[in-house]
Amino acid sequence: MAVRSVRPARTAFLKHVILAIRRQRLFSPGQHLLIAVSGGPDSTALASVLTRLAPKWRLRLTAVHVNYRLRGAESDEDEASVISFCKGRKLPLRVLRLAVAKRSGQSSLQALAREARYDAMKRLAEEIEADRIAVGHTADDQAETMLLWMLRGAGLTGLAGMPFVRDSTVIRPLLAVTRKQVLSYLKQEKLSYREDSSNATERYKRNRIRHELMPILSSLSPKIVTHLQQSAELLREDERYLDQVTREHLSALVTSPDNGGVRMDGRAFALLHPALQRRVLRMVLRNLDDIRRAPGARVVEAARRFVLSGRRPVCVPHRNVRLMRQGHWFSIARGTHSAPGMLQAIEVPVAVPSVVAWAGTNTQFHVQLLSRQEAEPFLRAEMANRAVFDADLVGTPLVLRGWRPGDRFKPAGMKGKSKKLQDLFTDVKLPRDKRTVHPVLAAPDGIVWIPGIRRDERFLVRDRSTRCLLVTMIGGGNEKGER
Numbered sequence: 001m002a003v004r005s006v007r008p009a010r011t012a013f014l015k016h017v018i019l020a021i022r023r024q025r026l027f028s029p030g031q032h033l034l035i036a037v038s039g040g041p042d043s044t045a046l047a048s049v050l051t052r053l054a055p056k057w058r059l060r061l062t063a064v065h066v067n068y069r070l071r072g073a074e075s076d077e078d079e080a081s082v083i084s085f086c087k088g089r090k091l092p093l094r095v096l097r098l099a100v101a102k103r104s105g106q107s108s109l110q111a112l113a114r115e116a117r118y119d120a121m122k123r124l125a126e127e128i129e130a131d132r133i134a135v136g137h138t139a140d141d142q143a144e145t146m147l148l149w150m151l152r153g154a155g156l157t158g159l160a161g162m163p164f165v166r167d168s169t170v171i172r173p174l175l176a177v178t179r180k181q182v183l184s185y186l187k188q189e190k191l192s193y194r195e196d197s198s199n200a201t202e203r204y205k206r207n208r209i210r211h212e213l214m215p216i217l218s219s220l221s222p223k224i225v226t227h228l229q230q231s232a233e234l235l236r237e238d239e240r241y242l243d244q245v246t247r248e249h250l251s252a253l254v255t256s257p258d259n260g261g262v263r264m265d266g267r268a269f270a271l272l273h274p275a276l277q278r279r280v281l282r283m284v285l286r287n288l289d290d291i292r293r294a295p296g297a298r299v300v301e302a303a304r305r306f307v308l309s310g311r312r313p314v315c316v317p318h319r320n321v322r323l324m325r326q327g328h329w330f331s332i333a334r335g336t337h338s339a340p341g342m343l344q345a346i347e348v349p350v351a352v353p354s355v356v357a358w359a360g361t362n363t364q365f366h367v368q369l370l371s372r373q374e375a376e377p378f379l380r381a382e383m384a385n386r387a388v389f390d391a392d393l394v395g396t397p398l399v400l401r402g403w404r405p406g407d408r409f410k411p412a413g414m415k416g417k418s419k420k421l422q423d424l425f426t427d428v429k430l431p432r433d434k435r436t437v438h439p440v441l442a443a444p445d446g447i448v449w450i451p452g453i454r455r456d457e458r459f460l461v462r463d464r465s466t467r468c469l470l471v472t473m474i475g476g477g478n479e480k481g482e483r
């Protein structure tokens, strides 16, 4: 019996990935890549491949893992497995803890989690000056995504699937290889990975497509995954062209920006082909959306019907968009602002450098454990958005949370007993609506820091401190400086 070496298969896999990187110009030698590692097979293979390419391409790599703690201990095991994978490869890792809570009227928890993840990863990339964020989607993910969209009745935009590059930042180097190829690469490399046991509706549908529909389609067309990926590429080309045409029409229709939205001539709009009318509206609605999620076909159709025939203002069920008519003019703007999925108490990991996002004030907290010597420069130049504490006095769990009635605090540099947080907020004139979303860093023995406002006396670094916790707030907060 012929013995087949594993090397040709591995080489073929790497060749496919490198070809996609070159053809699609995913990154260039010398760039800094942030690799999103969930611990699953795809991103584990991605991290492994990029680590292999790094020396020759002179790449700088940083891994990022997001832990939402949506699956309890299992989420922590995923985090531990990514930490150990990165340690073994000397790959610098940032762990992000994100908490997402669904509110009525919002999209699914999975969709919120994904949005929060991309948002946090983009901010991290900016902070560490990474040129690209690499994610592990494969050709199978592409095929499943297209079929999911097809089931929802999507048009061309949905069927064009996921691009190799999104918003010139997110890259998908594995999009041209199949899951089978990824699994055989992992086997050859003896790399272990984590299986996601989540059974949420979206994942459930995807799993049924993966395990029931795809085998049927493969029996009819063995290369269905590749065919779908190739169709997606062709459709995306069409999509790019139509986008350009739509943008040209849009700029001719829109007269003046109106309250963050647009004002359009309804008579000129009515003369467009219905296909173009839908595209114009989709583009406007998408641009109004912070997350730039494509509105569904029903939403676009409701908006189109209003513009062509409606009288009264309507609220479109897409991120609270409001349509108003004045004569033959109509305006599309955001309705009342809805807060993002609010974060409740989030545990802050202290063992590894980590980032925790606080949606309330659109802020991120970077946490790092330092020796006394390493902390010295930060102690000498303390700033409102940065604080250093004695890590042993702080202890664990360290939590980021909102203000709670009854919270007390002992402000550094202020004589006397502890103070009610409520009174401190009044002293520093923090408006009432801001108090509910302002973050509070709390240890088991009390509040450590009210970022941008005051540090607590009890947790500050002393002469005998050896381990220090450096916490830096990025974005939002109080620009004026600590009082």
Ligand SMILES: Nc1ncnc2c1ncn2[C@@H]1O[C@H](COP(=O)(O)OP(=O)(O)OP(=O)(O)O)[C@@H](O)[C@H]1O
Residues within 6 Å of the ligand: 035, 036, 037, 038, 039, 040, 041, 042, 043, 044, 064, 065, 066, 067, 134, 135, 136, 137, 138, 141, 196
């Ligand atoms: N918790 C996470 N932390 C960091 N990156 C993530 C996380 N979840 C997903 N990603 C990134 O997004 C990509 C797609 O996510 P999705 O949940 O669809 O994963 P998947 O196809 O099951 O991939 P994987 O096998 O890597 O989990 C992943 O390959 C990974 O790069």
